[in-house]
Amino acid sequence: MKIRSVKELRAQVSAWRSEGLTVALVPTMGALHAGHLSLVEDGFRRADRVVASIFVNPTQFGPGEDFDRYPRQEQNDAALLDSVGCSGLYLPSVAEMYAPGFCTAVTVEGLSQVLCGVSRPTHFSGVSTVVTKLLLQALPDVALFGEKDYQQLAIIKRTVRDLDIPVQIVGVPTLREADGLAMSSRNRYLSPDDRRIAPLLFQVLSEVGTAFLSGQNADALCADAAARLIPGGFSSVDYVAIRDAETLDKVDRWSGNPVRILGAARLGTTRLIDNVGIPVDQTNL
């Protein structure tokens, strides 16, 4: 079932609620892959109905980023969602999301300025604002986001907690290709040569995690890791970092508190991000 307006969305959610059913929301930008479908499947373990949204949000792309070429494939996405029994597909237009005169922003200080926020200074405010809107449009019981975008997940959890948005946020572990590359809609930008290089990011982050657990210093490990990515074929490295899993504050040495090893690097014009949790079985915030 395709839904294109806030009014229809609210009517559908209200109809389900009046039957006593619970509702999960899976916000996406489309170009769906198995990782997205795992969010929908996880949604069905937590709620009776799952709505996926597809909205390529212009306000979270900076100047010169890939908003125009970001893949749009509504028919294919709809078929994929049908294949996992998704209850509804919400496809708002830019005009439906941003009415004339729109001028409000939700920002999360600190968390939004580090890591990816350094090279993408307006990105996370765009994310916090659009996710706040989607959550308040749908008012689901639970909303699911991939751990692949780990900083985004941390910022969304903080937004929901700080603004008292009445929803539970769930992070879902990253799905990977057989060689370890995190699934991402942007992987399709990679040339065959770059695709062969790409899994090195996950491999390096995993090795940093193991070395950190053995007691090594974070700064030295991260510097070494970044230095390995360039001879491995990456064009440039935005960061490799070891951070507290919840606050994303810097961590020097393993103390037993959950941390996240995060990296962002470029292969040609494509920017890849990935992250791994330490300890591995407690990666969810």
Added chain:
Amino acid sequence: MKIRSVKELRAQVSAWRSEGLTVALVPTMGALHAGHLSLVEDGFRRADRVVASIFVNPTQFGPGEDFDRYPRQEQNDAALLDSVGCSGLYLPSVAEMYAPGFCTAVTVEGLSQVLCGVSRPTHFSGVSTVVTKLLLQALPDVALFGEKDYQQLAIIKRTVRDLDIPVQIVGVPTLREADGLAMSSRNRYLSPDDRRIAPLLFQVLSEVGTAFLSGQNADALCADAAARLIPGGFSSVDYVAIRDAETLDKVDRWSGNPVRILGAARLGTTRLIDNVGIPVDQTNL
């Protein structure tokens, strides 16, 4: 009934909803006067139950402003609310509103930087953020705010529209003393001499409105009005302005679209604000 936590508030609102009752919220900073009580009374014309909140929000006071001396009189306020049959009084602590690590802000660009935003640059972000929180904590059907704080009302309407907060915002006309002074919790700061001077602000704004309707130019009228307040006894004038009633954009001449005449001026250390609508009977946005 006094409510001190988000959890209790949501339980009470849910209980009312399960009985099929509708709910209005009247957010205040306490130190209640007849203007606040008129908001509660208006709430009962629009919903079955009315909850008033009292929270002196630290984030909307700037450095050197009157946060510390802002009047707190919980017992008196509770008795006043009982006298008009208010269904509940929500009294969250600062710790309940701002948990450790709180770092999210809601900002409305443009609307928040003009008029009072010039001398109070962080004020309206504090207002938008706390009102968003109160609305999402209570999830009322309707929330009522005084037109006395007209710029605040315009910013709250914009916030709710832009973020899709599922609530109707209602502006309630200003109540005035017999001599025209707008009722305000801050009037108690005025010395007897200043109290005699204070009604001049409303008088001047009203005369500006009449002259504007007759076709005179806005800039000239506002400059004249500001110049009249100083010999009248005011210490300084922050602004006298004629603005579009919804966007608060500048307006040069009367064109038939609703406008608002707004003023802010200081009497000693007390800052007074007031506003009047033109045409008088269409002042609500």
